[in-house]
Amino acid sequence: MKRVKSALSEAAERVENTLESLLPAGDAPEARLFEAMRYATLGGGKRLRPFLVLASAELFNVNRASALRIAAAIEFVHCYSLVHDDLPAMDDDDMRRGRPTVHRQYDDATAVLAGDALLTLAFEILADEATHPDPKVRCELVTALAAAAGAHGMVGGQMFDLLAESMELDIGAITRLQRLKTGQLIAFACEAGAILGKAPAPLRQALRAYAHDLGLAFQIADDLLDAEGTEAEVGKKVGKDAAAGKATFISVLGTERAREQADLLARQAVLHLDLFEKKADLLCDVARFVVERRA
Amino acid sequence: MKRVKSALSEAAERVENTLESLLPAGDAPEARLFEAMRYATLGGGKRLRPFLVLASAELFNVNRASALRIAAAIEFVHCYSLVHDDLPAMDDDDMRRGRPTVHRQYDDATAVLAGDALLTLAFEILADEATHPDPKVRCELVTALAAAAGAHGMVGGQMFDLLAESMELDIGAITRLQRLKTGQLIAFACEAGAILGKAPAPLRQALRAYAHDLGLAFQIADDLLDAEGTEAEVGKKVGKDAAAGKATFISVLGTERAREQADLLARQAVLHLDLFEKKADLLCDVARFVVERRA
Numbered sequence A, B: 001m002k003r004v005k006s007a008l009s010e011a012a013e014r015v016e017n018t019l020e021s022l023l024p025a026g027d028a029p030e031a032r033l034f035e036a037m038r039y040a041t042l043g044g045g046k047r048l049r050p051f052l053v054l055a056s057a058e059l060f061n062v063n064r065a066s067a068l069r070i071a072a073a074i075e076f077v078h079c080y081s082l083v084h085d086d087l088p089a090m091d092d093d094d095m096r097r098g099r100p101t102v103h104r105q106y107d108d109a110t111a112v113l114a115g116d117a118l119l120t121l122a123f124e125i126l127a128d129e130a131t132h133p134d135p136k137v138r139c140e141l142v143t144a145l146a147a148a149a150g151a152h153g154m155v156g157g158q159m160f161d162l163l164a165e166s167m168e169l170d171i172g173a174i175t176r177l178q179r180l181k182t183g184q185l186i187a188f189a190c191e192a193g194a195i196l197g198k199a200p201a202p203l204r205q206a207l208r209a210y211a212h213d214l215g216l217a218f219q220i221a222d223d224l225l226d227a228e229g230t231e232a233e234v235g236k237k238v239g240k241d242a243a244a245g246k247a248t249f250i251s252v253l254g255t256e257r258a259r260e261q262a263d264l265l266a267r268q269a270v271l272h273l274d275l276f277e278k279k280a281d282l283l284c285d286v287a288r289f290v291v292e293r294r295a
Helices: A002-022 A031-041 A048-059 A064-085 A108-127 A135-149 A154-164 A171-196 A201-228 A249-271 A274-292 B002-022 B031-041 B048-058 B064-085 B108-127 B135-149 B154-164 B171-196 B201-228 B249-271 B274-292
Strands: none
Touching: A002 A048, A002 A064, A002 A274, A031 A064, A031 A108, A031 B154, A048 A064, A048 A171, A048 A201, A048 A274, A064 A108, A064 A135, A064 A154, A064 A171, A064 B108, A108 A135, A108 B064, A108 B108, A108 B135, A108 B154, A135 A154, A135 A171, A135 B108, A135 B135, A154 A171, A154 B031, A154 B108, A171 A201, A171 A249, A201 A249, A201 A274, A249 A274, B002 B048, B002 B064, B002 B274, B031 B064, B031 B108, B048 B064, B048 B171, B048 B201, B048 B274, B064 B108, B064 B135, B064 B154, B064 B171, B108 B135, B135 B154, B135 B171, B154 B171, B171 B201, B171 B249, B201 B249, B201 B274, B249 B274
């Protein structure tokens, strides 16, 4: 656990600098937008997705600067999704990472626009020559991110999640929902290293399988924190799912079995990385970390 | 005028089919998202931006199917921006193209997500091999679209526009605002044909200059319609700018001089196309059309 924590915080620091350097700044009349984009993205978060990009890129000895740009792009997409999901029209959250959400700090309009601009910026970064000399690789990254983040991925998952409040979901439906809402972007984070490294299909597939199990384990752990953690620990309001009568892994499986399921998924995730042998030790540790974390 | 109108409606029909084929469909639990995306994009609009893509692509004998894909991608971005701008938190509009806006027909959350998914889809289309065989061209398209649509383009312009309600703007500031908010995407529509056709820099530059003047002329004509048209003619609420005390070309220049300015810009736009000789006749006609239209 200690090794993962220090690897995570080391990655977070490097990513923070990259985010900073890629964000717009300046004193244009519309500078409020730039400020909101910075507020939404800097100075917080576990940076799990960026970490996964860096760790998977290392498997293929990918140029570190390239990996950092992709890590930043994915984090921008993750942050945009949080900004929009927190809006009053959606999950209506006031706190995030221990501080007011973007629409509480600024206003709803600025939050919508900051999210839009962050999403756009992510694609701009991926398509830029600085990300990889081969334009075919860059196109592949754009395609994979768009697929993970769009109507058949994250945005579709958020729509499903909103509608799910008035649906009876079984475990299969909840799994599908989470796979769309959080799993696909996590899968892209793990696959991005393989795309950058032009990795052969079986290795790429192994990383996707790992990411799939990791993403679900992560989500179940999140649900457990929402059910059992305190606002001070987690940095956002807890107990919301139960209050909204929302079907989650916990409501369907119960706390005990949900925890078992998360552990099982974490172990399963690790097995997919056999092909990489010792090289993937850090990714294996992360799988255990996500189910054991307390925030 | 007749020639432009029939060229516009011919292009609109072809684009409609392309939009249709690229939009998600099906009966997933999150199908409401797909429906809202279709509602937001199909069956309406002048399709000016798609038309500009097709007309500029024709200057370079570009493959028609490629041009149609780009035209669709730009229209998706345009439509996403309308969906978000119409939200209660932004311009709070109930009608668009003669029917309820997306958040009125569905709800605010669905409108936010439909916009997000349309933006994402646009980038997915551009990066796809079907758009152009050369990945370098595809990356260039992604980069140019992201620049035109992001914090230093359309989204920045919308932020500026919202803030402008409490600012005194002179003609230079209004011009800059409109250049960001609508001009950059129109410029990309005109430039896209040149990118697809790998056109030499001077021709590309000429198209950008044309688009710049055209975009401003278009915006002034829009302001005039808002000031003088009826809701039945225009398909959305009119007189909003004056009611909000918003600085527009009309409020600063007056109706008479604004109309003169639009005419001047349309004539100027045409001059930039001299290089193309007869081949650009249709684009020249469009410049006149945008300042003479009544809706």
